Amino acid sequence: MITIDAMMVCLDLSDIDEKLVAFSRSICERLEVRKVYFVHNIKLYELADDFREMIGDLDLGKEVEGNIADIVAEQFGNITDHEILVSEEPNTEVILADIVKRYGIKLTLLGKKMGDKSTGALGTKLLRILPCSVLVFPETASFNIRKVLVPIDFSDTSLHAVRLSKELSDQLGLELEIMHVYRLPTQFFPLISEEEAVRKAVEVVKRKFADLQKRHREMADIPYTLVRAANRSIAERIALHLEKGHHDLLVLGLKGNNPLPSLSLGSVPTEVYNSDIDVPLWLVYSEEAIRK
The missing domain is CATH 3.40.50.620 (HUPs)
Structure with missing residues (x-):
């Protein structure tokens, strides 16, 4: 029997997140997955100055975590043990690789936009650097x-x-x-x-x-x-x-x-x-x- 001790789901706060979380539920319904980590990294240095000024003292990490929690509650529920991890690091690939090692991730679930919507550059980097197997879910794929x-x-x-x-x-x-x-x-x-x-x-x-x-x-x-x-x-x-x-x-x-x-x-x-x-x-x- 295939058992996955820990699975990481990489979210980017785009429309594909809901499908990705729903697909992770489908995996947990079919296979024994003991824990799921829903992760997102905020690249603060990429935020425009006017946006920084607009959010002021707002805790952006808390807001992002709350947004992800809503999606997880709706699309994933309590089918298995899970945790939401939001970080603020300059290098997304490095922090995700660190999470894989720290939490013993065996499988990473990665969304993929089709055609001209994405260059796929980050995805390719993650495939090269993550020390675990990766399941890529295109936005047009079926469960x-x-x-x-x-x-x-x-x-x-x-x-x-x-x-x-x-x-x-x-x-x-x-x-x-x-x-x-x-x-x-x-x-x-x-x-x-x-x-x-x-x-x-x-x-x-x-x-x-x-x-x-x-x-x-x-x-x-x-x-x-x-x-x-x-x-x-x-x-x-x-x-x-x-x-x-x-x-x-x-x-x-x-x-x-x-x-x-x-x-x-x-x-x-x-x-x-x-x-x-x-x-x-x-x-x-x-x-x-x-x-x-």
Whole structure:
């Protein structure tokens, strides 16, 4: 059974907050979550001087906490133990990473605005710096999750994502699919035909899947799909397969244990995050991958 000792929900006082808090309730209704922290950081230095003058001696932190408390009361209720944390620090990423370590956060819930409404810069920074798994909830996503897609590259990282997804699917009765995107070694064209190259590539990948299923019997009954990248990126192929298969959740493994946090996220998760997919994206670290 998947148990989350502590979950952090990052709020930004925008319209997406209500959806994010409601989605956190949906998670708590389906999984065992022992405590939820609703957090917001006020960047006082970003406030205009005229606004500072207007609020005067008003305790902005108290006001923000009260606003969040109203949303939590309406959208979350008392389904599980929870706490509201409001800080006033210059660097949001640093204070959130500190909260993760201080309270033993295992999962962070992060909202994502679509299209031109957000650059996604803060979200990308958080994905790189937070020492925990992150569940990204787009503003257009649905709470109703029935089908899960897990792209793999046969690394330990992606296998951890499969194991978590399998456990999640068994626990909640979800439909699970594995996919692998492969590329052809085009440097050998025209020495061999494209048709022959495709046949060879599929043979190799199928052998990898057969070996994987032998070593991990729990994965033997999970259906898998092979997709050729062709003229698109791996992230683009993942997004197209998500839409085609009507999946409701995408799970990707993240690499960890890297002294340079900016190198730990990986190009595919970064591109997927920055695309306009409209399903929740669960980016998972294994416990062993996270530096303590």
